[in-house]
Amino acid sequence: MRFQGQTEYDHKQPHPKTGVLLSNLGTPDAPDAVSLRRYLKEFLSDPRVVEIPRVVWWLILHLFILPFRSKRSAKLYAQVWTDAGSPLMDITQRQATALQQKLDAEFGQDTIPVVVAMRYGNPSIKGALEQLTQMNVRNIIVLPLYPQYCAVTTGSTFDAVSQALREYRWVPGLKFINGYHQHAGYINALCQSVKEYIDQHGMPDRLLFSYHGTPKRYLEQGDPYYCFCLQTTRLVVEQLGWQGDDADKVITSFQSRFGKAVWLQPYTDVTLKSLPEKGVKHVAVICPGFSADCLETLEEIEEENKEYFIQAGGEKYHYIPCLNDNPAHIDLMAALIKESL
Template identity: 40%
Template sequence: MSMKDLATAPTSADANGITVLLMNLGSPDSPDADGVRTYLAEFLSDSRVIEIPMAFWKLILHGIILRTRPKKVTHAYDSIWFHEQDKAGYVGAPLRVYGEKIRDALQCHFGERLTVKLAMRYGNPSVKDTLRDIMDSDSSRILVLPMYPQYSATTIATAIDQVNKHIQTMRFIPELRFVRSYWHEPAYLDAMANKIQTFWKTHARPDKLIFSYHGIPQRNVKLGDRYYADCLATTAGIVQRLALSEDEYLTTFQSRFGPQQWLQPYTDKTMETISREGVKSIHMLSPAFAADCLETLEELAILNRDIFLANGGESFEYIPALNDDEQHVTLFSQLIEKHIAGWE
């Protein structure tokens, strides 16, 4: 090719399309020991998630955890899996299925204005493959929208890390924007409050409403992670809309792992305590999850329900995540409009 040909050859810089990259945590490709092991190996090798010397941690991970844990949780994954295709053809892990439904609803909403893609931080569809598809299209502007309302280095920061890891290998770099968090958006708080109020129309109001957030080690917060503050502020924003008094709700933290002190109060311990103290009915939800997954459908809706009922509680109901609700799709469409301003 001559120098003249090089000067006139089309390049990625000629593209000006916009792609929105939705990102969530991920799930195993299959609800069996091999699928779970592969997923956990990637997830638990992330230094943003496990903040201890990696050489030491690898010995524990590969010597103990990956040999034992996949067998323990395979049944749990299998119990929540969408094994049969629904009428629209969606099948698989709930987290991925709801992500695909939100992606498709947003694509329908925006039409040809932009492209909406979905990638998982761990597992598939991978960030690497999805970014390659984007750069092979007419997009040179990417809005990364991690589907986590509250900020944490263990979720949003590692999602951004993964995008940057693969972007830095490219010859032509796209324009990038990131949504850091969205718990404070009125549309999000309104959607959460409306979800609860709608649930209460068909279920009697409980003695207490439990806001259970995924936990992180207390050490992370001491080192500057703002997740704890975001969670408390989320509860406050929803409670204000519901006009609840202080004795009508609690904020707790779930899914602790390992010997460290995690954010407290712990959800499971709280279930033991309040049921023994005479609380007879509760409704539980997790504003930290945009879509239902193992931590909500199994850990909250089953395991914590069992703890509450075994210690004297009489009625436990889990309020589903926003999933592909219309209000959720509207929230994301508003976020996208806000963050692509100036690109059209």
């Protein structure tokens, strides 16, 4: 093991800083098959993501998944790619800029630097940690932008941070925010989004809270993610003051399943296909588990699942965007940082 260290320490350096590592899942560098293959290989090789014996999974991944899914995923990414690049990367950078401005206004210019990292792809967590170290940051607050803790996302981020820091001779102080699914600022921001939708489009027949799915066995083996999702939905409904018929209009479901295993249910796509025959004609979908709009929200929810609902006989379908760089969302991030100082 070769350890990295600062060899020319200046004893007159200013007091070490606290910095923020703002992290999200990741995105390919470009919407093409080569970039997708590289990104998917890193993502799907993580044992947190796929809990299958490594030798067996290596064969499945390299012989069946990467050769075919890379091209298919590239076409989907091309549909949501913008002049600013990947929506997830663009939004996360805007979130970081807004958060930096808010922290600068309260604590002083460059007092608490904010750096973006992606769990998979670029910019890497290792590179972001190095960048913070070069800024004289010796205390790091890691904020993975996953409201509901899940081993697949939040736990994997911790793995990557700890793995990178294993090479450090001078390990920084570390505070790791492992979720905020019940935080008042988060719930208030979600409620604000729902109220704005209703003001513009009226009360839907059903409001669908769609979260990213995980295999059901993860829940059975102790992952709290499913329970945290249900808690978020309940807290939003309570904060809105909905009771009786209004509360009955709310459904929690799970999207983006993969493979043949049983995943968390009910499934979002199956639910949307079944609603029109029950007399449901107006549906709104919100995705509280995503802090920024990405392929799963912009293509799968806003486009693909809309088609399922309309083709089944639905009439009005709207996707309520993620909190993104909404001021209420930035306020929440700032609150999380201040609570960790």
